[in-house]
Amino acid sequence: MDAYDKGSGARQGQDGPAGPDGEADSPETGGSAGATESAVATESAGATESAGATEDTESAQPAGRAAAAEGAAGASAAAGTAEGAVTTAPDEAGDPEDAAVPVSDEAGAMGPAQDPPQPPAPRTGVAALSPRYQVGAVVALAVVAVAVCAHIGLVFLHVAPSNTLTKQHGSVVDEWVFPEFEQNWKLFAPNPLQQNVSVQVRAEVSTAGGEIRTTGWYDLSAEDGRAIDGNPLPSHTQQNELRRAWDFFVASHDSDNRPVGLRGTLAETYLRRIALLRLDREGAAGPGGVVERVQYRSRTTNVEPPPWSGEKVSDRPAVRELPWWSVAAETRGAGAGQAEREGSAA
Numbered sequence: 001m002d003a004y005d006k007g008s009g010a011r012q013g014q015d016g017p018a019g020p021d022g023e024a025d026s027p028e029t030g031g032s033a034g035a036t037e038s039a040v041a042t043e044s045a046g047a048t049e050s051a052g053a054t055e056d057t058e059s060a061q062p063a064g065r066a067a068a069a070e071g072a073a074g075a076s077a078a079a080g081t082a083e084g085a086v087t088t089a090p091d092e093a094g095d096p097e098d099a100a101v102p103v104s105d106e107a108g109a110m111g112p113a114q115d116p117p118q119p120p121a122p123r124t125g126v127a128a129l130s131p132r133y134q135v136g137a138v139v140a141l142a143v144v145a146v147a148v149c150a151h152i153g154l155v156f157l158h159v160a161p162s163n164t165l166t167k168q169h170g171s172v173v174d175e176w177v178f179p180e181f182e183q184n185w186k187l188f189a190p191n192p193l194q195q196n197v198s199v200q201v202r203a204e205v206s207t208a209g210g211e212i213r214t215t216g217w218y219d220l221s222a223e224d225g226r227a228i229d230g231n232p233l234p235s236h237t238q239q240n241e242l243r244r245a246w247d248f249f250v251a252s253h254d255s256d257n258r259p260v261g262l263r264g265t266l267a268e269t270y271l272r273r274i275a276l277l278r279l280d281r282e283g284a285a286g287p288g289g290v291v292e293r294v295q296y297r298s299r300t301t302n303v304e305p306p307p308w309s310g311e312k313v314s315d316r317p318a319v320r321e322l323p324w325w326s327v328a329a330e331t332r333g334a335g336a337g338q339a340e341r342e343g344s345a346a
Contacts, residue, residue, distance in 0.1 A: 126138075151176075151181075154172075154173050154176045154177060155177060155181055155183060157169075157173050158173050158174075158177045158181075158183055159183045179236070179240065179241070179244065180236055182240070182244075194302065194303045194305075195300050195301065195302055195303060196300070196301045196302075196303060197221065197243075197246065197298055197299075197300050198219060198221045198222065198298065198299040198300075198301075199219075199220050199221045199242055199246050199296065199297075199298050200217045200218060200219050200220065200221075200296070200297050200298070200299065201217070201218050201220060201275045201278065201279070201294055201295065201296050201297075202214060202215050202216060202217050202218065202294070202295055203215050203275070203279050203284055203285075203291045203292075203293065203294045203295075204291070204292045204293040204294075204324070205284065205285045205286065205289045205290065205291055205292065206289060206290050206292050207286065207288065207289045208287065208288030208289060212292070215279075215284045217297070218278065218279065218282060218284070220242050220274075220278055221242065221243075223278070224238045224239070224242060241274065242274060245267070245270050245271055245274055246271075246298065248263075248267045248270065249264075249267040249268070249270075249271055252264040252266075252267045253267070257320075257322050257323065268325065269330075271296060271325075272294060272325055272327050272330055273330055275294040275296070275327070276291060276294070276327055276330055276331070279291055279294070290331060291327055291331065292326070292327065292328070292331075293324045293325060293326050293327060294324070294325055294327055295321070295322060295323070295324045295325070296321075296322040296325075297319060297320060297321040297322060298319070298320045299317050299318075299319050300317060300318045300319075300320070301315070301317045301318075302314060302315065
């Protein structure tokens with residue numbers, strides 16, 4: 001009775017019944033105190049019942065105590081969980097940023113978490129090569145750059161007006177430029193070429209039987225035109241060899257086809273060699289035959305002007321026929337060279 005009276009006369013707290021000392025349980029200790037009282041009451045009840053129980057009840061006493069102990073441990077764990085939740089909850093009256101956040105000792109010792117190191121980006125281009133190949137690439141680029149600069153400089157000197165460099169080193173410039181890199185201004189000339197020039201050649205051939213026969217006319221310009229037409233990368237010789245050789249001859253000979261100076265003789269030799277190469281390509285001499293002489297002629301036709309120009313030009317072709325030229329010197333040179341090649345091969 002005294003225990004019940006004391007419990008009924010205890011002052012009730014704001015959030016629950018008062019503790020053993022008459023003070024109300026705080027939110028932090030209320031759950032733990034209640035769990036402890038429940039465990040004590042359970043243990044006291046078990047002890048009272050065990051004192052007045054029979055012999056059969058005494059045999060079951062250890063099981064009851066074990067259950068009471070497990071209940072007390074569960075209550076203590078629940079109290080600890082509640083305490084952690086209350087501790088980590090932010091204060092409603094304070095700033096949310098001031099809320100207590102538990103930090104373990106291990107986390108504090110390790111410091112802030114860092115991202116794992118990223119692998120280096122793969123190298124590309126010249127940087128991906130080994131040092132030996134990098135040096136080789138640099139040397140190759142330097143050689144190409146020097147060659148390009150030298151080529152541009154020589155071509156510039158070729159098209160530039162006469163100056164000290166071209167007077168002293170004109171032969172070097174011409175050897176580099178002609179015939180592959182020749183430059184001229186005919187595209188922008190005031191009077192561009194308005195004629196179609198067809199260069200033809202024929203030959204006198206001594207056959208294997210000792211007879212002399214004359215071949216027909218071979219249109220060399222038409223052959224070059226067929227080779228160029230439809231070809232995206234035509235040969236420079238097909239475009240300019242014959243044309244430039246004929247222009248060279250016309251510029252170095254008078255109207256009677258007589259050479260003017262040493263360049264005229266050089267132009268004749270150049271045309272004879274071109275004729276031999278083209279006739280040999282066409283098989284003009286035949287089996288066992290030899291070309292003895294060649295003859296050139298040109299057929300020049302004016303280009304018809306557009307209808308709106310009102311210009312009148314003649315549509316009759318102008319034919320220029322050259323004398324027969326002996327090619328014995330060129331033939332002997334070619335024969336000696338061929339014999340030398342055959343002997344070295346044997």
